Amino acid sequence: VRYSATLVEHFLNPRNAGLMRDPDGAGEDEFEGCGDLARVFLRVRDGRAAEVRFQSYGCGPTIAAASAASELIGGRALEDLVNLKAREIEDALDGLPDDRKHAADVVAGAVRAAALDALRRRGV
Amino acid sequence: MTHDPRSLQKTRRVYLDHNASTPVHPDVVAEMVPYFGEVFGNPSSVHGFGRAAREAIDVARDRVAAFLGTRPEEIVFTSGGTESDNFGVKGLAWARGRGHLITSKIEHHAVLRTCQALEAQGFTVSYLPVDETGMVDPDDVRRALRPDTIGISIMHANSEVGTIQPVRAIGAIAREGGIPFHVDAVQTFGKVEIDVDAFNIDLLSFSGHKIYGPKGVAGLYIRKGTKLVSVQHGGEHERRRRAGTENVPGIVGLGKAVEVRGREMKDEAVRVAALRDRLWHGIRDRVPDVRLNGHPTERVPGTANIAYKHVESESIVLGLDLKGIAVSAGSACTSGSIEPSYVLVAMGVPIEWAMGAVRTSLGRSTTADDIDYVVESVEPIVRKLRAALPVGAA
DSSP states (O other): OOSOHHHHHHHHSOSSBSOOSSOSEEEEEEOTTTOOEEEEEEEEETTEEEEEEEEEESSHHHHHHHHHHHHHTTTOBHHHHTTOOHHHHHHHTTOOOGGGTHHHHHHHHHHHHHHHHHHHHHTO | OOOOHHHHHHSOOEEOBTTTOOOOOHHHHHHHGGGGTTSOOOTTOOSHHHHHHHHHHHHHHHHHHHHHTSOGGGEEEESOHHHHHHHHHHHHHHHHOSOEEEEETTSOHHHHHHHHHHHHTTOEEEEEOOOTTSOOOHHHHHHHOOTTEEEEEOOSBOTTTOBBOOHHHHHHHHHHHTOOEEEEOTTTTTTSOOOTTTTTOSEEEEESTTTTSOTTOEEEEEOTTOOOOOSSOSSOHHHHTSOSOOOHHHHHHHHHHHHHHHHHHHHHHHHHHHHHHHHHHHHHHHSSSEEEESOSSSBOTTEEEEEETTSOHHHHHHHHHTTTEEOEESEEEETTEEEEOHHHHHTTOOHHHHTTEEEEEOOTTOOHHHHHHHHHHHHHHHHHHHHTOOTTOO
16 A cells, blocks of 8 residues: 555544534535545634544545544644644645645645634634 | 554455456466576577577467467567557558548547547547447447548457447448458457457457466457558568567467466356356445446456445545455546546446446456455445545535
């Protein structure tokens, strides 16, 4: 397998997969042309991501990236998540092959959108 | 739990990608070995070393000819199925200089892109549609005929879905119109019966590594009297039709592989088709929202293209790979552009199914235990992938 052991482990045992009822923030991103899609839901406490759920459709790395991100962003401030970089998710997966970098991009995009949505709902 | 890469080595390994390539048969390896060292001469050389190599090629050519029921001099060895297709299609087009070709939308790229290259040179090409089972309608071939039609190239079976084309009917139309008929038989040669005379085939591409022979060797049957020009120039090899020193060990291996297929093909086809159905029925009974792409009966024995609705095929391929199972994705997501298989698109398979198509191709070493292991492995993989699906996505 050309993927890291960490990526494979997330793919096989995705954390926090599934829908969240009445989230405080929700965001989605799609990788154009590829059809990969990630959706992120946030439950917010004290301005931080207290609970994270995701749904994703795509190749293995996208599912793994969503799982890794759901762990990565727990407890972080919404203001910081609005600027989340794909690189951070990629690092959490111990790297992605060049032709699969979009997996981190699409998940990071969904996280940013969810954080922004939560801030907007809060009335910022 | 962390993933231990070594666990893969302990995992059972099941190879269900025989349409991509096959392991070389041990008898084939044994037959080839002397031709890497002991008998190394150039078959064009007149001395004893060369003559020994020449004799080996002659034996291989006889074996292929006997298998196909043709004359040995009608067989030309090439470097692969792609070269054979290029030779067959370009060779007949260039021999005529201009004109119109008929092919189908689901040909291998070796034919499709060759036709596109010929279009750039001024030839015209009709790309015929297929029905929902992946079959070309012979009436479409007849309707596509023009006064300037110079060749027809239709594959015997498609590698992705295994649908066997009505080449007999198409061959009859070609013969009636006096038009040369090329058949890409890379996926059927050595797997199902091919009668070049009954099917009126003038040119037939076949390959070694799909039938337990080595890679890098293949052939083109050229019916005597077919006007064809060479695409590769140089020495006077292969009766001046294909220049280049012959791949002697490869040709010996191809000859032996064909000889073995002659003995094993018929019985194996029955066994492999039964396993293929065991696979499909097992998956169909356990996994909801699956479908079989391709013709229900007119299909290469070992091929089952199974689509999983709303799941991306590459995820399933990865999941199965981690269980030691080798299959092939019907869609490929590379460099950010998704390509649902052009074959499935041509068949009108809806996108939500085409994206989740997985090709399994069985072979001589596949066992019922293998199939049961695959069936057991597929269900939890698909269930997990579907659990993470966005509502309404795909």
